[in-house]
Amino acid sequence: MTPPDTHVDAETALDHAPAGHKDDLRLWLRMLSCARLIEAEIRRRLRINFDTTLPRFDFLAQLERAPDGLTPGEISRRMMVTGGNVTGLAARLEEEGLIERRAVREDRRAVTLRLTPSGRREFARQSAAHEDWVAELLGGLSATDRGALLRLLDRTRRSVRGAISEGGA
Amino acid sequence: MTPPDTHVDAETALDHAPAGHKDDLRLWLRMLSCARLIEAEIRRRLRINFDTTLPRFDFLAQLERAPDGLTPGEISRRMMVTGGNVTGLAARLEEEGLIERRAVREDRRAVTLRLTPSGRREFARQSAAHEDWVAELLGGLSATDRGALLRLLDRTRRSVRGAISEGGA
DNA sequence: CGGAAATAGTTTAGGCTTCAACTTTCAGGG
DNA sequence: CCCTGAAAGTTGAAGCCTAAACTATTTCCG
Numbered sequence: 245m246t247p248p249d250t251h252v253d254a255e256t257a258l259d260h261a262p263a264g265h266k267d268d269l270r271l272w273l274r275m276l277s278c279a280r281l282i283e284a285e286i287r288r289r290l291r292i293n294f295d296t297t298l299p300r301f302d303f304l305a306q307l308e309r310a311p312d313g314l315t316p317g318e319i320s321r322r323m324m325v326t327g328g329n330v331t332g333l334a335a336r337l338e339e340e341g342l343i344e345r346r347a348v349r350e351d352r353r354a355v356t357l358r359l360t361p362s363g364r365r366e367f368a369r370q371s372a373a374h375e376d377w378v379a380e381l382l383g384g385l386s387a388t389d390r391g392a393l394l395r396l397l398d399r400t401r402r403s404v405r406g407a408i409s410e411g412g413a
Numbered sequence: 414m415t416p417p418d419t420h421v422d423a424e425t426a427l428d429h430a431p432a433g434h435k436d437d438l439r440l441w442l443r444m445l446s447c448a449r450l451i452e453a454e455i456r457r458r459l460r461i462n463f464d465t466t467l468p469r470f471d472f473l474a475q476l477e478r479a480p481d482g483l484t485p486g487e488i489s490r491r492m493m494v495t496g497g498n499v500t501g502l503a504a505r506l507e508e509e510g511l512i513e514r515r516a517v518r519e520d521r522r523a524v525t526l527r528l529t530p531s532g533r534r535e536f537a538r539q540s541a542a543h544e545d546w547v548a549e550l551l552g553g554l555s556a557t558d559r560g561a562l563l564r565l566l567d568r569t570r571r572s573v574r575g576a577i578s579e580g581g582a
Numbered sequence: 583c584g585g586a587a588a589t590a591g592t593t594t595a596g597g598c599t600t601c602a603a604c605t606t607t608c609a610g611g612g
Numbered sequence: 613c614c615c616t617g618a619a620a621g622t623t624g625a626a627g628c629c630t631a632a633a634c635t636a637t638t639t640c641c642g
Contacts, residue, residue, distance in 0.1 A: 268551040269544055271559055272451065274566045279448035280493070281573050282441065291630095299598065317620060324449070329599055331622055336597080353607045353620040375438055382437040384572025389565055390440055396554075396562045397443045403553025404450050460600095468628065486590060498629055500592055505627080522590040522637045588639070597630085604623075612615085 275400075282381055289377055294370050299323075301374065303333050304359065304367040307343060313358030315348070342366060444569075451550055458546055463539050468492075470543065472502050473528065473536040476512060482527030484517070511535060 287298050306322050307314060314322075316330045323330070334357055337343045342363035348354040359367065385393070456467050475491050476483060483491075485499045492499070503526055506512045511532030517523040528536065554562070 265544060265548045267556075267559055267563075268548040271551060271563050271566075272547045274563060274570070275444070275448055276452070278566045278570045278573070279444055281570060281577075283445070284493070285573070285577055287630095297597075315620075316622095324453070325598090326600055327621065328601080328623075332598075351608075351620080355621080375434060378441045379434045379437040381573045381576045382440060382569065384575055385565075385568060387436075389568060390436055392561065393565045393569065394436075394440050394443060396558055396565065397440075397447050399554060399558060400551065400562065401443070401447045401450060404447070404454070404550045406553055407550045408450075408454055466627075484590075485592095494628090495630055496591065497593075497631085501628075520590080520638075522635095524591080584642095586640085586642105588637105590637080591635085593634070594632085595630100597628105599628075600626085602624090604621105606620085606622100608619075609617090610615100611617105612613100 282378075285381060286374065286377060289373070290370070293373060294366075296370065299325075299333055300337060301367075301370055303330075303337060304342065304363060305371070307357060307359045308364070308367055308371070310358075313346065313356035315354050315356055317354075319357065337363070451547075454550065455543065455546060458542070459539070462542060463535075465539065468494075468502055469506060470536075470539055472499075472506060473511065473532060474540070476526060476528045477533070477536050477540070479527075482515065482525035484523050484525055486523075488526065506532070 283298070290296050290298060290301055302323055303319065306319050316327060316334060319334075320327045320330045334343065334345070338345060338357075341360055343357050344360050346356050346358065348356055382390070452467070459465050459467060459470055471492055472488065475488050485496060485503060488503075489496045489499045503512065503514070507514060507526075510529055512526050513529050515525050515527065517525055551559070
């Protein structure tokens with residue numbers, strides 16, 4: 245049924261490429277599939293166990309670390325998403341009573357968002373389970389592998405950041 | 414339903430999981446941020462240079478590898494997204510003339526999607542640029558690092574798959 | 583044959599995400 | 613003081629994505 249997946253003649257391509265091109269692509273695709281696999285599983289469990297989503301979870305996590313609350317703008321920067329996105333998430337979370345808005349005295353444009361007691365309780369439950377899930381999913385790695393992977397990912401991030409800040413094609 | 418997830422208190426936990434739990438979380442967060450960083454940059458460049466998106470690009474990539482076309486169901490499995498999603502993407506890509514639908518003789522429920530000549534040309538352009546981008550972003554890694562990372566990610570994927578197929582909490 | 587079950591694909595409702603346009607407010611220089 | 617520009621936040625349109633319900637067809641098997 246499935247065709248033999250006629251692969252491009254890799255050898256020929258490699259002759260011209262400066263030693264990496266194709267390998268880099270393979271590496272990226274593997275990292276992507278790996279990250280997506282984990283992410284999908286975590287999303288699935290958040291939905292099944294807590295009837296919530298990853299963005300909501302991340303949002304609460306940001307507020308948990310900021311006892312005095314955060315402005316939408318600050319959350320937007322920390323989560324690396326747009327402001328409009330934060331508006332929508334905040335609306336739903338407030339609707340559910342997990343966060344609350346509070347006006348800022350010194351700047352009437354701004355507002356701070358913070359966890360309600362209920363939100364704090366709920367996030368604590370979710371956070372504990374989340375931590376267990378990750379440990380379960382990565383449990384097959386040895387301590388050595390974990391350390392090596394952490395270091396390599398750090399180098400990767402530096403490589404990417406460097407490339408972005410420079411050329412930025 | 415869900416077990417109370419009785420959390421071992423911190424002391425006991427440390428005894429049993431000396432170097433796992435928290436480290437796994439750190440590892441996962443780093444992998445996630447790394448993958449998202451790359452993905453965001455690729456999305457940005459696809460939008461700026463080709464006025465397209467990553468899902469569209471992935472969709473065309475699947476069809477490129479299948480000269481005889483694919484059914485929506487097959488694409489859905491390969492891209493690991495739902496069928497409804499494929500319906501929407503296919504509609505837009507057909508609208509733009511990049512792919513075409515063709516009825517299947519033997520099964521009147523099914524349809525095959527394939528690249529049009531225009532779609533094939535367009536994807537070739539995008540694909541070449543995409544490959545260059547990835548090589549540029551990962552260019553800071555040595556050949557050794559790349560190899561090690563590839564191997565570690567493979568182990569990670571196996572660990573995750575194992576955990577999912579087993580417990581599946 | 584005939585009906586139950588499975589499969590292919592679409593549709594719908596709702597959440598996530600972005601970009602661009604917009605409103606309100608603040609800050610600085612004439 | 614006023615005007616211009618920047619900043620905080622919201623809104624709207626459009627695309628992406630999922631789960632669930634639905635239609636149409638095929639397959640299985642009794």
